Amino acid sequence: MLLRFWKSNRPESAMKYKSFDELEAAVMGKARKCKVAVVEAADEHVLEAVRHAAEVGLVEPLLFGKRQEIAAKLEAVGLKGDAYPIVETGSPQESATGAGLAVKNGQADFILKGLIQTGVLLKGLFKEETGFRTGRLISHMNIVQVATYPKLLALCDAAINIAPSLEQKRDIIQNAVDALARMGIDNPKVAVLASAETVNEKMPESVDAAALKEMNKKGQITGCLLEGPISYDLAVCAESAATKGYDSPVAGDADLLVCPNIVTANVLIKCLRHTANALTAGIVVGGRVPVVLNSRAASAEDKFRTMVLAASAAG
Structure with missing residues (x-):
């Protein structure tokens, strides 16, 4: 009952592909x-x-x-x-x-x-x-298909930018959002990851996440709905978000995960691939x-x- 109530009146998911097979079918259908x-x-x-x-x-x-x-x-x-x-x-x-x-x-x-x-x-x-x-930072974006998530999930940056600054994170997000838009995925839900949902000055990634959320509100990051700081479990698990009473249209329904640094992103993508049997693909974007x-x-x-x-x- 709690989960059904929590899910009501939430924006629909932007990600329209549930699998790489669906993505392939869409690409093969091009003129x-x-x-x-x-x-x-x-x-x-x-x-x-x-x-x-x-x-x-x-x-x-x-x-x-x-x-x-x-x-x-x-x-x-x-x-x-x-x-x-x-x-x-x-x-x-x-x-x-x-x-x-x-x-x-x-x-x-x-x-x-x-x-x-x-x-x-x-x-x-x-x-x-x-x-x-293009005048923007070059970055990397992965797409992940994992059986326990109902749709494809984007993730960045696991390969190029080691410890991005706030402005570099802005470019990384915009690069990924623009790439998703070209894939036909409009206004994706972006989760800027941290270990918790509160801003803590001793945890710079949480400060950056909050700043990125403000940038999104002010139109400095466009074409997406951005939440942060948000923990991984609340970003991808509706049950966890409902239990904790965390109210955000991104919670439990993220389309794009933004990691604070290359180590976090790289470990996460490899965990999904090797312990959750996820299928993955990655490209360089921003050019x-x-x-x-x-x-x-x-x-x-x-x-x-x-x-x-x-x-x-x-x-």
Whole structure:
């Protein structure tokens, strides 16, 4: 009875996808395929994932790197050496810059990291001539599917920003909210996490969370409904929020979790993945288009899922 009363007259959830399968179906229903720029594409693991994504109609690949090496790897995964367009480049950084220019010229909707160091990739992308930077901080966003939560859940930043300042957190949130909007998720419920719901000056993350909530109210963070500070259990568990009498439209129904630092976010995402059997995908946001930084150790399924996310967030 308490839970039913608590849930009444609350805004509907913004997240319309319950699973990655639903997200994939929405992406595959688009009028055209997404164009993906693969940076330093001479890698069998990457090309196997790209081949599958192309065969099912998700992407049209544009490959950057040394033509002869890429052609050999294409043949190694069962394709003709000229199966996809190849842009010949002289170095990994040139490949990255070329991919950035492809985005600028409308030839790519998202970028996929191949056999290139992440730092080199980003340095090449960020060259002034690419126009890839938007003036906002670059950040990382994960999407999680966990059986005990009724919808997909976004989380940031588990990969790029180590100990973000208040202003950097503002950018991290706005980047994620904008990416979710391109996925068709309007006005998501954002939970800025802390260990408790009270502001404590000895716990800077709680002070930042309260400040971010005020920024949202003043229109300095747009396109979302933001709550903070809020603990993880109240953000995702309606029963806990009802029991504690915590009244917020975000409580028990969060669409996006914002962690105070990279350690918290990274531990949380790995806990969900390895102890709750969650499915995850992650992309870099804040640039002109999403960037996929898959690990070479990632499974083919993981790589495909991340390309689905990138294609969705590309709009």
